[in-house]
Amino acid sequence: MRTLVLEEFGRMALADHPVPDAAIGEVLIRVAYTGICGSDIHGYTGHNGRRALGQVMGHESSGTIEGFGPGDHPRGLALGDAVTFNPVVLPLEDRLEFADREQHSPRKSVIGVDPTRHASFADYIVVPAVNVLRLADGMPVEHGALVEPTAVALHAIRRAGVTGRERVLVVGGGPIGQSVVLALQALGVAQVFVSEISPVRRTLLEEMGTTVIDPSAGDLLVALGRHGGPVDITIDAVGSTRSLADALACTVLGGTICLVGMGEPQVRLDAFAISTAERTLVGSFTYSARDFADAAALVADNPLTADALISRVIGPESADEAFTNLANGDDIPGKVLVAFAPTAEFAR
Template identity: 55%
Template sequence: MKALRLEQFNEMAVVELPDPDLPGPGEVRITVAVTGICGTDIHGFTGENGRRVPGQVMGHETAGVVDALGEGVAGLSVGDQVTFNPVLVPEVEAEEYAGREQRAPGRRVVGVAPEIVAAFAQYVTVPARNVVPLPADLPIELGALIEPLAVAVHAVRQAQVQAGDRVLVVGGGPIGQSVVLALQATGAGSVVVTEPTAGRRELVQELGVTALEPSGADADIARIHSALGGAADVAIDAVGISATLATALHATRLDGRVCLVGMGTPSLTLDAFLVSTGERQIVGSFAYSADDFRTAAAWIAADPDRARSLISRTIPLTAAPTAFTELAAHADVPGKVLVSLAVDPTEES
């Protein structure tokens, strides 16, 4: 099978790898159709986040069809359209961590764990309990958006967003865009996104919310409040650097809530008085539970046209090394880039 491998930091290559063995008991082998390039994949490509290693096949935002079933797998058939939850929990921890699978101490994540050949390959094998069926009439590329939307679903739940809340989203990249969809599905009130890139602001506005260009000045907060109709009840930081957290804290009301889902840098500085004297709450959000993931799948199936707007480009596997280099150099791509893993008949012949 063909796969996209991280040869060394800042260098990807399309390589030939052995096809995986038939799935074992309780496993499913999937023929991968498309896989999205995540921001964490780009950070892994550059070596910035320390969570990827050379020689690794990454990829965790994906969709495909069932290729083979292991012994004891029920409820799935060969040829079914599926995606999978990449958070793998050991069987011995599954019951204890049900509903909070992302916190299981023994968890592994497909696309992060270097020993797993992940979804930038033409086949991937995962436990059947992680497989989520997709409607047969859903365009398969939309299945690759479920994982980032699951991140957003969890962040909105962590932030305890209520119907009618005024919400600021800091950062209009793919996660911020997914947060907008999750907020709309939750029934949030006015939503404002701050984003420096014009193309991303335009995409966000097409989703039906206000997008503002940040200037880094104190006037930004007044503009945010004006667009929201008051101070934010909730702010969700989809960037995760000191400056964006400061914006989130300044823009929220007293006793407001800030959710940190972006991981732009491992260390942050903040104005502690904005937290203590304003009695603001800061909560972290990491990955998602199995329920968050299933919820995201259901939302995309219910409104596929809306989800489709998050896809900027679908490229063949052969173009993926160049795409990684361009994205790492901050190419102006508003939404998600998907990599097609489909076999090229001309290459096969």
């Protein structure tokens, strides 16, 4: 089978590997689409230290079931089903203790991050059956690759305590920021603002029906003043010293900032902007199994928006060029998918 191997930082190459065998309790998935995540870009460049040379990355995926482990037939799954998978894998003995907070298991592994496991920039992948989620009837297979980033977004707004009545600012309008907007809109949040420097991303977000601010045009807080002033909650989908400074400045006293972006491993903070203003800063990483399932339903219920969030589909032979371009700031509005087995009706 074809795999995309990180041969050196800044270079990915196609390599042939045997199709993996599913063990007891596992499912073999024929990968259709895998999205390029911002963390994959940082791994490709070596920026975040969370990927290893020789690794096959990929964790935002969809495909079809090709096989089960010996003697297995997991309930609710059948050969040929269109599926996605939750990349957060727990050992069997942790599943009960960490139910609904699987991301807190100290022994978890994350498909696409764990260097010992070939992940889903490949024709096939094996995952535990408990992590496989059947897509809703009629849901386009390519939309299944949006479930994982939407789960990240949904978990972040839940960590921030969004109820639907707040004014919310999203700092960063890339694919995670866009997924946050989708989740906020589904929750019924009426006042959503996004800070985004890229003109093409601003256009996409405006088409989603949100208010978008160009932070390079002037002070972000001043710009927010033209829309009612500071917000109750800010979701930082960038994760840098600058983005956190903007988030703190634009959130009301006593408000909440959720850090979900991972742009910089270390950041500097104005401690007084947290302590004396009694703002709450919370972190958000991955999601629970419940978040993931809810995200799948959210994507299925919003097919037009999901389709708009996919900007480009490429073949595996073009992946290294795409990674290089994205790492160098290629201005793509939304998600780039690598198609290993594209559906006939979907091509961009």
